[in-house]
Amino acid sequence: MATTQEEFEKNLVSEYFKYGSINKVFSAHRYSLPISFAGFTRVLSKYRVVKSAGPNSNLSESLHILSQIANFKIPLERIYHHYAPRTIQVSTNTLHRILHYTRLGLTRRQGTALIVTSKHKPNCFLVGNDQSLSDSTLGKKGDLSLPMGHSRLGELPQESILRVLQQEVFTNLVLAKTFPFNIMPPHPKPIMYMNIADIRVSVYHLELDSLCAFSSFKLSNLRFQKLNDISNIKIRPGIIEILQNYEQLSLQPKPSATPEYVSNLNSNLFALVEANPSG
Numbered sequence: 001m002a003t004t005q006e007e008f009e010k011n012l013v014s015e016y017f018k019y020g021s022i023n024k025v026f027s028a029h030r031y032s033l034p035i036s037f038a039g040f041t042r043v044l045s046k047y048r049v050v051k052s053a054g055p056n057s058n059l060s061e062s063l064h065i066l067s068q069i070a071n072f073k074i075p076l077e078r079i080y081h082h083y084a085p086r087t088i089q090v091s092t093n094t095l096h097r098i099l100h101y102t103r104l105g106l107t108r109r110q111g112t113a114l115i116v117t118s119k120h121k122p123n124c125f126l127v128g129n130d131q132s133l134s135d136s137t138l139g140k141k142g143d144l145s146l147p148m149g150h151s152r153l154g155e156l157p158q159e160s161i162l163r164v165l166q167q168e169v170f171t172n173l174v175l176a177k178t179f180p181f182n183i184m185p186p187h188p189k190p191i192m193y194m195n196i197a198d199i200r201v202s203v204y205h206l207e208l209d210s211l212c213a214f215s216s217f218k219l220s221n222l223r224f225q226k227l228n229d230i231s232n233i234k235i236r237p238g239i240i241e242i243l244q245n246y247e248q249l250s251l252q253p254k255p256s257a258t259p260e261y262v263s264n265l266n267s268n269l270f271a272l273v274e275a276n277p278s279g
Helices: 005-019 022-028 037-046 056-072 076-083 092-104 157-168 171-175 239-250 264-275
Strands: 109-118 125-130 148-151 192-196 199-208 219-225 260-262
Touching: 005 022, 005 037, 005 171, 022 037, 056 092, 056 264, 092 264, 109 157, 109 239, 148 157, 148 199, 157 171, 157 199, 192 239, 192 264, 199 239
Parallel strands: 109 199, 192 260
Antiparallel strands: 109 125, 109 148, 125 219, 192 199
């Protein structure tokens, strides 16, 4: 229990990172917190928190269900009602909309993924185990992932990158007010775009000068791994393709335009509807 104002505010910020939104924090505490919504927002600003752009848990659930459709060629409703618990946050209407856009090759949302490397381990990438799935029936927690999340349409790349770093790489440093803002490049540009479901993911590369203490509520066991050591069996959709394309790009002259790619998930869903147009 917080004994000082500073501890109370730090705990609020921690709960925000844990639950993902002010509303969810209030709900988890049965709306009995001794602070207003506006006061909570001021505390987040005091800690220089870049606020969430969307429900990451919904993203994980959606991608898992779409992967089941692509892998086993089973209709959406059967997958949803077989796997989905009562606690699922994404609706069948949302999934149909995502599936519709994906099959048309269109995107309607924005995302950001970070390829984080270290000067000490140049051939390794920072990965962690995704803890966003809300129920084991949707696939056990732990799918391997790069730091990534939703972004707001039209926001500055710096905001998108900072949000991912704060939520999925350096959460404890935000709480300690020692977040390393100096690692942010002055004019970050994506090295590629990857379409994953109906999300256009902007991928950025960051190189760390030193190995830091990583922490996150959303990604556990953050560590550097080589691409060859990353298993394909339990990995978030799009991650392998991002890393494979990154390694290919690093061997070539810098392209004049930012390359765009389509994840295997999208290709499989498109092939499925081509093979069964009435499905």
